[in-house]
Amino acid sequence: MFIIILSFFALSVFAQDDYKSIEEYKTYDWIRIKKVRLPEYAVADPGMSDELLCFADSEKSKAYYDKDAYITVRK
Amino acid sequence: MMSIYPNLYDYSFYGAYEGVLFLDGYTFIIFPWMDLNLIAFYATGRTFSVEFLEETVERFSVKNGKLYYCFMPDPFEVGYARRVIAYDINSGISLAYHNCRYGAELFRPILKLDASWMDVKGVAPYFHRARREISMY
Numbered sequence: 001m002f003i004i005i006l007s008f009f010a011l012s013v014f015a016q017d018d019y020k021s022i023e024e025y026k027t028y029d030w031i032r033i034k035k036v037r038l039p040e041y042a043v044a045d046p047g048m049s050d051e052l053l054c055f056a057d058s059e060k061s062k063a064y065y066d067k068d069a070y071i072t073v074r075k
Numbered sequence: 076m077m078s079i080y081p082n083l084y085d086y087s088f089y090g091a092y093e094g095v096l097f098l099d100g101y102t103f104i105i106f107p108w109m110d111l112n113l114i115a116f117y118a119t120g121r122t123f124s125v126e127f128l129e130e131t132v133e134r135f136s137v138k139n140g141k142l143y144y145c146f147m148p149d150p151f152e153v154g155y156a157r158r159v160i161a162y163d164i165n166s167g168i169s170l171a172y173h174n175c176r177y178g179a180e181l182f183r184p185i186l187k188l189d190a191s192w193m194d195v196k197g198v199a200p201y202f203h204r205a206r207r208e209i210s211m212y
Contacts, residue, residue, distance in 0.1 A: 022082055025082075025128050026128070029131075030130060030131050031128050031129065031130060031131065032128075032131050033126050033127070033128065033129070034084050034126070034127045034128070034129040035124050035125070035126055036091075036092065036124070036127055037122050037123065037125075038092055038093075038094050038095040038104075038122060038125050039093075039094045039095070039119075039120075039121070039122050040094065040095055040096070040118070040119045040120075040121045040122065040123055041093075041094040041096045041105055041116040041119065042116065042117055042118075042119050043096065043115065043116060044116060044117050045115050048115040052096075052101075052103060053099055053101070056099075056101045068082070069082055070082050070102045070103065070104045070125075071101055071102070071103045071104070072103070072104045072105075072106065073096070073104065073105045073106075074106060
């Protein structure tokens with residue numbers, strides 16, 4: 001049990017990294033901008049809208065949060 | 076399931092993105108996961124041009140093997156470690172790559188073995204397939 005806890009701790013330390021912004025990614029030579037035209041959707045259920053905003057607010061305090069980042073919704 | 080991704084176009088594992096949703100200053104990208112069921116959303120009829128980041132570097136693929144793709148947590152976020160394990164069915168040779176992080180060194184081999192059976196082009200379909208395989212693993 002101790003080994004399992006220790007391994008998870010080690011993984012979390014290993015996973016730490018300096019998060020980079022979307023704007024910074026755009027400056028890399030191995031990144032290009034791809035423009036995709038997508039249909040616009042709207043939320044039909046107000047409850048769903050609340051859930052989406054609740055998730056976005058909960059992510060604001062995370063180190064990887066970027067205001068320019070898209071939030072993907074998989075359904 | 077929702078997550079904030081670094082706007083990478085490659086993250087569309089299950090086909091093209093389905094649509095875009097603007098809500099309270101946030102941009103949500105919708106795409107189908109298991110099967111398309113957009114009851115909670117409806118199309119407005121308008122379209123918008125959305126910018127994605129696309130990697131120009133070549134990745135590797137497997138000619139006669141399988142590619143396993145591990146990451147933690149699921150869904151993974153930018154900066155988290157991922158591990159790619161390639162396994163050749165014929166020879167039994169396996170190669171493992173880790174530290175596949177965006178902005179960092181792309182692939183660093185753990186084991187230096189014969190990599191002649193590997194191809195560096197056309198990896199995208201294998202990545203998608205590996206994603207499905209690892210989910211059943």
